[in-house]
Amino acid sequence: MGSVAPTAEPVDTRTVLALSGVTKRYPGTPPVHALRGVDLDIQSGELVAIVGPSGSGKSTLLHVIGTLDRASAGTVSVAGFDVDQLNDKQLSSLRSRYIGFVFQQFFLLAGESALDNVADGLLYTGMALSERRLLAEEALEQVGLASRMGHEATKLSGGERQRVAIARALIGTPDIILADEPTGNLDSKSGEDVVRLIEDLNTRGTTIVVITHDRQIAARFPRRVSLLDGRIIEDTGVVAQEPTP
Amino acid sequence: MKSSLDPSRLAPADMFRASLIGLRTRRLRSILSGLGIVIGIAAMVGVLGLSESSKSDLLAQLDQLGTNMLRIEAGSGIGIGTGELPDESVAMVGRIAPVEQVASISEVDASVYRNDLVPAGRTGGITVKAVDTNLLATLQGRMASGVFLDEAASDLPVVVLGSVAAERLGVADGSNGTIVWLGDEWFSVVGVMATLDLSPDLDRAALISYPTAETFLDHDGVPSTIYVRSDPDDIDAVRSVLPATVNPESPDEVEVTRPSDALEAKEAADQAFTNLLLGLGAVALLVGGVGIANVMVISVLERRGEIGLRRALGATRRHISIQFLGESLILATLGGLGGVALGSAVTAIYAWSQGWGVLIPTIAVAGGMAAALIIGVIAGLYPAMRAARVSPTEALRTL
Ligand SMILES: Nc1ncnc2c1ncn2[C@@H]1O[C@H](COP(=O)(O)OP(=O)(O)O)[C@@H](O)[C@H]1O
Numbered sequence: 001m002g003s004v005a006p007t008a009e010p011v012d013t014r015t016v017l018a019l020s021g022v023t024k025r026y027p028g029t030p031p032v033h034a035l036r037g038v039d040l041d042i043q044s045g046e047l048v049a050i051v052g053p054s055g056s057g058k059s060t061l062l063h064v065i066g067t068l069d070r071a072s073a074g075t076v077s078v079a080g081f082d083v084d085q086l087n088d089k090q091l092s093s094l095r096s097r098y099i100g101f102v103f104q105q106f107f108l109l110a111g112e113s114a115l116d117n118v119a120d121g122l123l124y125t126g127m128a129l130s131e132r133r134l135l136a137e138e139a140l141e142q143v144g145l146a147s148r149m150g151h152e153a154t155k156l157s158g159g160e161r162q163r164v165a166i167a168r169a170l171i172g173t174p175d176i177i178l179a180d181e182p183t184g185n186l187d188s189k190s191g192e193d194v195v196r197l198i199e200d201l202n203t204r205g206t207t208i209v210v211i212t213h214d215r216q217i218a219a220r221f222p223r224r225v226s227l228l229d230g231r232i233i234e235d236t237g238v239v240a241q242e243p244t245p
Numbered sequence: 246m247k248s249s250l251d252p253s254r255l256a257p258a259d260m261f262r263a264s265l266i267g268l269r270t271r272r273l274r275s276i277l278s279g280l281g282i283v284i285g286i287a288a289m290v291g292v293l294g295l296s297e298s299s300k301s302d303l304l305a306q307l308d309q310l311g312t313n314m315l316r317i318e319a320g321s322g323i324g325i326g327t328g329e330l331p332d333e334s335v336a337m338v339g340r341i342a343p344v345e346q347v348a349s350i351s352e353v354d355a356s357v358y359r360n361d362l363v364p365a366g367r368t369g370g371i372t373v374k375a376v377d378t379n380l381l382a383t384l385q386g387r388m389a390s391g392v393f394l395d396e397a398a399s400d401l402p403v404v405v406l407g408s409v410a411a412e413r414l415g416v417a418d419g420s421n422g423t424i425v426w427l428g429d430e431w432f433s434v435v436g437v438m439a440t441l442d443l444s445p446d447l448d449r450a451a452l453i454s455y456p457t458a459e460t461f462l463d464h465d466g467v468p469s470t471i472y473v474r475s476d477p478d479d480i481d482a483v484r485s486v487l488p489a490t491v492n493p494e495s496p497d498e499v500e501v502t503r504p505s506d507a508l509e510a511k512e513a514a515d516q517a518f519t520n521l522l523l524g525l526g527a528v529a530l531l532v533g534g535v536g537i538a539n540v541m542v543i544s545v546l547e548r549r550g551e552i553g554l555r556r557a558l559g560a561t562r563r564h565i566s567i568q569f570l571g572e573s574l575i576l577a578t579l580g581g582l583g584g585v586a587l588g589s590a591v592t593a594i595y596a597w598s599q600g601w602g603v604l605i606p607t608i609a610v611a612g613g614m615a616a617a618l619i620i621g622v623i624a625g626l627y628p629a630m631r632a633a634r635v636s637p638t639e640a641l642r643t644l
């Protein structure tokens with residue numbers, strides 16, 4: 001891999017994500033300003049909730065962070081890469097190795113086992129299927145679905161399906177996992193299980209950004225970033241670290 | 246900042262698996278959309294297979310009958326009218342060096358009936374001809390039953406029937422001495438000929454020898470048709486000298502034909518028909534391709550979520566387009582294989598029922614598969630392009 005991240009910071013933390021002055025403008029009449037000057041730094045090992053009402057720009061922010069979309073202005077760096085410097089193919093590669101996604105709609109492939117759905121998390125790294133399946137087994141164990149490996153993923157319960165999706169994001173230990181409304185399609189019990197799993201994964205070192213419009217869920221997370229009309233109106237800041245003097 | 250980044254990669258085996266997903270999860274639809282290709286390829290393989298099989302049968306037939314036979318007739322033009330050849334023409338033709346066999350036929354003005362009670366005129370289209378006793382050998386014909394005319398019986402009231410004539414006169418077996426009413430005499434049937442492919446007019450004739458015709462029917466013996474077998478290498482030369490040899494005074498009045506040409510012409514006509522059917526097969530193939538493209542476009546719209554997910558997992562646009570192109574290609578390949586199997590089966594069954602040797606040309610199989618693959622690629626191009634252009638963010642926003 002490339003050279004070392006240059007920003008001055010404590011030795012034991014690493015900036016996984018750095019957004020500075022990010023705006024996102026969708027052309028149209030009138031144009032929509034989904035993001036208006038967002039500054040956001042996320043350190044390795046953090047668990048961050050991004051909260052805000054519907055339409056406040058949360059998904060847009062997640063897409064920009066996840067390199068699925070480019071900012072109209074400002075700079076984005078993910079996992080130590082300056083996104084502006086990368087072409088589309090390189091961004092794909094960045095996503096395949098450094099970023100894991102979890103979506104409200106799960107997006108599991110029908111007709112495939114839970115194991116193979118999880119193994120698909122590393123599909124575009126070119127790793128052999130047998131190897132990916134071994135890692136997928138571990139990931140499924142981590143999310144407590146070791147007993148469901150051979151089941152067809154889309155036939156599992158909602159909570160189980162989301163855990164399969166989380167395992168898929170987890171496989172290959174990405175630098176950051178981005179979850180967009182992961183409990184949005186779940187009943188409260190399954191939602192609670194998923195939130196617990198996310199907390200659990202974070203305590204084992206995974207950096208996770210969770211988008212939610214549910215303030216109660218957000219309140220449980222160590223750091224909350226509130227969005228409104230494309231602006232950060234509140235950031236509880238990095239808790240694990242002492243604020244820099 | 247880091248700078249080096251290995252490109253996203255999709256292992257070929259995974260690419261294949263990804264391309265199979267659509268077929269696995271939308272089975273019925275895939276089968277239906279591949280059906281057009283199956284039918285198109287089956288039609289092409291079947292048509293080519295049948296045409297080859299029938300052609301090989303015809304070639305075998307031609308080989309057996311020989312292409313070295315010529316037929317000489319008096320031309321029918323203004324002032325020629327008689328339809329007769331000069332008396333001495335048989336002898337003249339026999340003197341041409343490469344000529345191996347000569348046999349003549351003369352129209353006899355008489356009719357043949359099953360018995361003397363059948364009203365005159367109800368001949369059933371059967372003509373009476375006086376012929377040389379070597380006619381059957383010259384034609385390389387066979388007897389279905391009994392024997393042909395020979396010298397021993399040459400002025401007895403005996404007759405040999407063509408296959409159609411025998412059937413119309415109700416003579417099933419030429420060897421048990423059935424009698425027929427010919428001219429004003431009872432004639433014994435001594436044989437029935439097998440069908441003659443090169444001279445079907447003789448199938449409808451009752452044949453008697455020249456001496457018999459003279460003795461019993463007062464026939465003058467002027468030939469109207471002469472059959473010639475020549476050395477195959479000199480057939481063209483023989484053909485060119487025949488008119489002048491037969492009728493030195495007016496060679497224009499002599500018509501020389503090669504009966505095997507008619508079979509070849511029939512084959513050429515079959516070929517034209519084959520081409521027409523091939524064209525129809527190609528149209529079916531094209532429609533099949535459009536069907537695949539149509540189903541794939543719908544599939545791309547339905548699978549936007551999957552496409553968005555794959556992009557999030559690190560797929561490049563190219564990976565997405567290859568996946569859908571692969572799906573189309575697999576679909577077309579399966580359709581092609583099915584078509585080849587179906588077309589071959591149809592050919593085999595039909596050829597077998599016709600008693601032909603089964604011949605499925607490799608060119609048809611290879612061409613069919615190649616056509617299927619090309620159709621698969623072309624049909625997949627547009628849907629693959631559409632899939633690659635799906636915006637991942639919009640796809641992932643869909644519920
Ligand atoms: N492709 C787009 N074109 C135009 N406007 C868009 C597009 N995507 C999102 N928006 C708008 O951007 C704003 C933010 O949307 P989004 O990020 O989905 O919000 P959230 O996830 O917080 O509900 C909304 O007003 C939405 O309508």
Ligand SMILES: [Mg+2]
Pocket residue numbers: 058059060
């Ligand atoms: Mg949203």
